[in-house]
Amino acid sequence: MVVWTDFERATITDIFSKLDYEAVGGATLARCLVVYPWTQRYFGNFGNLYNAAAISGNPMVAKHGTTILHGLDRAVKNMDDIKATYAELSVLHSEKLHVDPDNFKLLSDCLTIVVAAQLGKDFTGEVQAAFQKFLAVVVSALGRQYH
Amino acid sequence: MTCLSAKDKDTVKVFWAKVADKVEEVGSDALSRMLAVYPQTKTYFSHWKDLSPGSAPVNKHGKTVMLGVGQAVACIDDLNAGLLTLSELHAFTLRVDPANFKILSHCLLVVLSIKFPNDFTPEVHVSLDKFLAALSRALSEKYR
Numbered sequence: 098m099v100v101w102t103d104f105e106r107a108t109i110t111d112i113f114s115k116l117d118y119e120a121v122g123g124a125t126l127a128r129c130l131v132v133y134p135w136t137q138r139y140f141g142n143f144g145n146l147y148n149a150a151a152i153s154g155n156p157m158v159a160k161h162g163t164t165i166l167h168g169l170d171r172a173v174k175n176m177d178d179i180k181a182t183y184a185e186l187s188v189l190h191s192e193k194l195h196v197d198p199d200n201f202k203l204l205s206d207c208l209t210i211v212v213a214a215q216l217g218k219d220f221t222g223e224v225q226a227a228f229q230k231f232l233a234v235v236v237s238a239l240g241r242q243y244h
Numbered sequence: 245m246t247c248l249s250a251k252d253k254d255t256v257k258v259f260w261a262k263v264a265d266k267v268e269e270v271g272s273d274a275l276s277r278m279l280a281v282y283p284q285t286k287t288y289f290s291h292w293k294d295l296s297p298g299s300a301p302v303n304k305h306g307k308t309v310m311l312g313v314g315q316a317v318a319c320i321d322d323l324n325a326g327l328l329t330l331s332e333l334h335a336f337t338l339r340v341d342p343a344n345f346k347i348l349s350h351c352l353l354v355v356l357s358i359k360f361p362n363d364f365t366p367e368v369h370v371s372l373d374k375f376l377a378a379l380s381r382a383l384s385e386k387y388r
């Protein structure tokens with residue numbers, strides 16, 4: 098059972114309440130595809146991913162980024178049982194999408210960086226610690242049903 | 245052997261020129277973050293009286309580390325040669341587990357993202373990430 102302090106709960110809820118899911122989701126996925134180009138392997142049908150500009154302007158990337166953020170929202174709303182909340186998503190990523198779970202960490206690092214840029218000075222060390230703890234729990238839950 | 249393209253090297257040099265006058269601030273913030281987000285890294289600093297963000301030892305050491313990164317930028321064409329002394333220091337004296345280089349690199353990127361939100365584009369991010377990975381490899385050269 099993950100134990101969340103009051104500070105962590107409040108911080109996570111606060112961060113997500115300030116995020117524009119479309120903008121942040123799209124920017125995060127785009128950044129991941131640029132910084133870690135091997136992640137493009139999962140998006141063969143997304144069309145033009147030839148360079149950073151194409152990736153950042155790609156509407157399918159933007160749309161999928163939003164989907165991902167809404168998925169994270171489910172964890173924010175069920176912080177006390179992320180494992181169960183994500184059981185189906187974990188099976189989906191393993192059985193259907195065949196995503197290497199190491200990639201979850203790459204995407205979560207990109208999200209941390211995008212959120213940092215958006216929150217600026219408010220993204221203090223303590224806030225970052227809470228945010229990364231949340232993402233680590235999410236990543237672990239997503240990797241749980243792999244076998 | 246590093247795999248930094250000419251474009252990567254230029255990108256890093258141009259971006260680092262912007263960071264140059266904030267070296268102490270950036271270094272202190274990155275180090276503070278690392279200690280807060282990855283508490284296991286505190287084990288390397290048990291000799292400091294004060295590990296809190298913005299404390300004197302954190303500021304001083306943050307600046308030292310950033311000046312080291314600046315040194316790496318200056319010798320970006322041959323990191324192994326340029327960082328030989330630092331590599332020996334980390335290998336024989338400090339013996340920092342190389343996994344921590346990745347951790348500090350991540351914290352540095354977060355700080356750069358905060359302080360340079362418009363300049364730290366995905367293209368700059370990838371070149372810097374590659375550079376920091378190459379730097380870390382060069383720093384681990386003498387370990388074994």
